[in-house]
Amino acid sequence: MIIRRITMKKSMLLVLTTGLVLTACQPQSQSTDTTTSTNTIPLIQAQTTPVSLSKDQVCHLETPEESASCTKYHLQSIKTNVPWIDQYFHERLKQEHKEAFDPAPLPEVTLDPELPSTNYSTASVRYVSQHYQLATFEYFSDYFPAGAAHGMHHVDYVVFDLKQKQRLTLNDIVVPAQKEALKAELFDYNSEWLEQRHIALKDFELSNNFYFGASGLVFVYPVYELASYAEGISELKLPYWALKDKILAQYLPQLPESSEEIYQ
Known part of the structure; x- marks a missing residue:
């Protein structure tokens, strides 16, 4: 009886093992549930990256009575695994710093060496955190006018709903x-x-x-x-x-x- 029970157990184990192997070898269905894939919330991966500009310094003369001045730009955006987030920040930087992205050449100007003539404009994007469908980024901007005692800086927090694919x-x-x-x-x-x-x-x-x-x-x-x-x-x-x-x-x-x- 003991030998028979051991034989039966071995037979059952062989059947189960064979079934698992056959299942693993079967071709998987190519169809996916559209609802599930659409509602999948990505886990954000992000890295701050420098922005390539048409010109990192723009010089111009505001009026004939004023001396020429230049603005130096230093911009950094974000590279994530979510393309529409990258596009949001690229378009925002492009809109807020049009001159730096404009490929058209500017006329040459002569700066007065005796006067402060360089403004500094910086902007950067940093990934902060994610909580389920909410992803938060920090958009930092700073403008330091030539000759000013201090610049003006600001931090704008951008919260995205990853389900709705929009800024809140x-x-x-x-x-x-x-x-x-x-x-x-x-x-x-x-x-x-x-x-x-x-x-x-x-x-x-x-x-x-x-x-x-x-x-x-x-x-x-x-x-x-x-x-x-x-x-x-x-x-x-x-x-x-x-x-x-x-x-x-x-x-x-x-x-x-x-x-x-x-x-x-």
Whole structure:
């Protein structure tokens, strides 16, 4: 009986093994589910790369009364595994720095060696993070005029919905009827900082420049809008627990029940 049972087990194992081999050797179907492939969310791979320009310096004479000046450009974009994201930043850089991309030659100008005559314009794109369908990039720009005491810089956060294949604006993520409530909540949560800078609720606005931080939605304001130049770019955070019913559900991270204590 023992010998018979061992023989039966060996026979069953042989059948299973043969079946697996045959299955592996069968040609796979070439058809794919269109819905699945369309909704696949890519895992972002990104690298900052220099931009090839028609000219990295543009010189011109504004008016006959003014001396000539030049602008030197240094631009960097992003190379990802998502072509439409690359195209977005390429078109944006091209639009904001038209002269540097224009292949047409410019007339020669003579610079006055006694006067500051070179402006510097830089821009760069950096990949920040990805959370499921949300991918965040940082677009940094800086302009330093010739002879100025300091330049003007700005950081614009670009949040893409990888499912919808579009950049998200504030109107895309906020529940329409809750925009004023969101503004009041943001002001209240940051009231001490704002009041120290003599900013009242009636003068306060939501910024369309935002990103999803580790513990809340962060609103970004340019230099001088809320604070002095020395304080730089201002960021006001509102914890995710305070955003319930104000942000569309698909853009609000799932939170534990004790989120209010965690994120305060």
